[in-house]
Amino acid sequence: MNPPRVLIPRQPVPALDAPVLGGGHFNLAVSPAPTFNLLVFYRGLHCPLCAKYLIELERLHDDFVQRGVLPLAISSDNAERAEAMARKINAAKLKFCHDLPLSTARAWGLTISTSRGKTSIGIDEPALFSEPGLFLVKPDGTLYWGSTQTMPFARPHFDEILGAIDFVVKNDYPARGEYLGSV
Numbered sequence: 400m401n402p403p404r405v406l407i408p409r410q411p412v413p414a415l416d417a418p419v420l421g422g423g424h425f426n427l428a429v430s431p432a433p434t435f436n437l438l439v440f441y442r443g444l445h446c447p448l449c450a451k452y453l454i455e456l457e458r459l460h461d462d463f464v465q466r467g468v469l470p471l472a473i474s475s476d477n478a479e480r481a482e483a484m485a486r487k488i489n490a491a492k493l494k495f496c497h498d499l500p501l502s503t504a505r506a507w508g509l510t511i512s513t514s515r516g517k518t519s520i521g522i523d524e525p526a527l528f529s530e531p532g533l534f535l536v537k538p539d540g541t542l543y544w545g546s547t548q549t550m551p552f553a554r555p556h557f558d559e560i561l562g563a564i565d566f567v568v569k570n571d572y573p574a575r576g577e578y579l580g581s582v
Contacts, residue, residue, distance in 0.1 A: 403508045406542050408574035412534065413506040417473060417496035420481055425471060425496050431538035434467030434568065437560075440499075440509055440532040441472055444480040444487070445522040448551040449531070453488045459557050460492040466564050468535075475499045475528055504529035510549050535564075543567075543574045 406412060415427040415438070427436060439456060441449040453472055463470050473496040474481060481497035484490075501511055509529040517523055532547040533555055544563075546555050566572060 401505060403505050403510055403547075406508050406534070406545050407577060407579065408542050408544065409577040410542060411540050412536050412542050413503065415473075415503065415507075417499050417503075418478065420478065420485055420495045420497065425494070427536065428540060430469075431536075431540070432467060432469035433538065435469075435535040435537060435543060435564070437463060437468050437470040438532075438534045438536060439470060439472050440504065440507065440529060440534075441474050441484075442512075442531060442551055443474045443476040443525060443528050444484045445518045445520070445524045445528075446551055447518070447520050448554075449474075450484065450487055452531075452554055453484070453490070453493065455557050457488055457490050457493045459561065462561055463557075463564075464492075466561070466568070468564060470494075471496060473497075473499055475501055475504060475525065499529070501527055501529060504532075507532060507534070508545070508547050510547065533560075535560075537574075541574070 417425055419425050456470055471494050476497050478497045481495045485495050509532045511527055511529055514524040514526050530548055534545045535543040537543050
């Protein structure tokens with residue numbers, strides 16, 4: 400058994416290199432954003448809640464970019480399914496990475512689910528896929544903030560994240576949750 404790990408703020412995040420729709424690769428080590436990379440791991444085309452969530456990220460894309468934050472949607476879906484999701488949400492700005500190895504998802508602390516067949520929208524779940532996660536990664540490759548989930552429900556709100564980023568930058572607020580000593 401290879402359980403997911405917990406990422407620790409102020410520590411380096413795992414490597415992330417995945418193909419991007421339209422060509423090329425996203426490599427976190429060579430593509431740091433000025434303020435943060437916003438990595439939004441989503442379940443896949445089969446998830447209607449993911450589509451709704453990514454629609455909101457697409458709507459607020461420019462607000463993030465104005466703050467030096469580069470959003471990226473990432474899944475283990477193949478290119479065809481990732482392209483279908485991008486079309487489904489009318490993505491004009493949001494970049495999509497696809498074919499994320501599940502071993503990489505697990506290294507990021509994401510939990511893995513097994514297929515239950517067709518979803519409520521009639522799309523087959525992949526045999527295995529990761530559950531959602533959202534991470535803000537500093538330009539130096541360390542974790543600032545992370546959230547992982549075991550279910551598709553009740554995700555962090557992007558408008559609240561924007562407000563938090565404004566506060567963090569204005570007040571030079573440090574990443575929290577970094578303590579690893581005895582308790």
